[in-house]
Amino acid sequence: MNNTTIRSIHRSRHSWARTRKTLLDILWYVVVTFLALCVMVPFIWMIVTSLKGQNEIFTYPPTWIPQDWQWKNYVDVWQEAPFGRYFLNSTFVALMVTVGQLTSCILAGFAFARMEFKGKNFMFLLFLSTTMISSQVTLVPSYLIMRSLNWIDHYQALIVPFLANAFGVFMIRQSFRSVPREMEEAAKLDGCGRLRFLVQIMLPLCKPILASQALFAFMGNWNSYLWPLIVTNQDDMRTLQIGLRYFVSGEGGTKWGLYMAAAVLVSLPVIIIYFLVQKTFVESMASTGLKDI
Secondary structure (H helix, E strand, O other): OOHHHHHHHHHHHHHHHHHHHHHHHHHHHHHHHHHHHHHHHHHHHHHHHHOOOHHHHOOOOOOOOOOOOOOHHHHHHHHHOOHHHHHHHHHHHHHHHHHHHHHHHHHHHHHHHHOOOOOHHHHHHHHHHHHHOOOOOOHHHHHHHHHHOOOOOOHHHHHHHHOOOHHHHHHHHHHHHOOOHHHHHHHHHOOOOHHHHHHHHHHHHOHHHHHHHHHHHHHHHHOOOHHHHHHOOOHHHOOHHHHHHHHOOOOOOOOHHHHHHHHHHHHHHHHHHHHHOHHHHHHHHHHOOOOOO
16 A cells, blocks of 8 residues: 555545534534524513513414514503512612622631631531521521511511522632632732732632622522512512512403513513623633532
């Protein structure tokens, strides 16, 4: 077999490898696109339904493009219910919980990752074991505590129970442990204290995981339904998730157009925040290591 034949065989193999890779990439993009459409279809249908009249919603076969665009549904949402108050309550509570969770998780994660004290590992495992307790188990005791403190129908009941999060402490601790010890020792030699080292060095280096934790905290509280339903009785203390019930029942039946318009408005802040932190969120998922627990 001469050199020309060998080179020809190598070229054909290389060409087949490139073709195979291209076909696999195309197949992968087709699968991902199909799955993305499956996820997007309910959201698209919600937007379409929010722009339909009550009669058109129940037409068969269903239509994807409204015949009579009902943009006033988004205006009626603010007029038929105290939706502005619900929006203000949810925004305030979600932001306070996010800030509080980040603060507590950062301080606790730094203590577990960088400080040495007696029983540290046992305390961390005990703290982490709380993630295995269902929230429904602690629902009644938490409510009794809120009632004994006279916090029912107050913002404290919506905020204080969620200012600490064991999973957030775990994730931030793991991120802090990835920072080399030599960097902390060099900072100490330069006269940098622990708090300054945490704020000026650790936090900028761990920005992706902090962004993802902030997103989780905001989304978890923004979508909370059961706890606000239990600890709020007055209408001016309700959050958006509770306020959505206003459009579900009534003497005139469920107002599906208004309900879907309200659902779109409720979803928008989470979507906007996700797109704002999307890059750092993806970075945190790619760089976070769960080894060396």
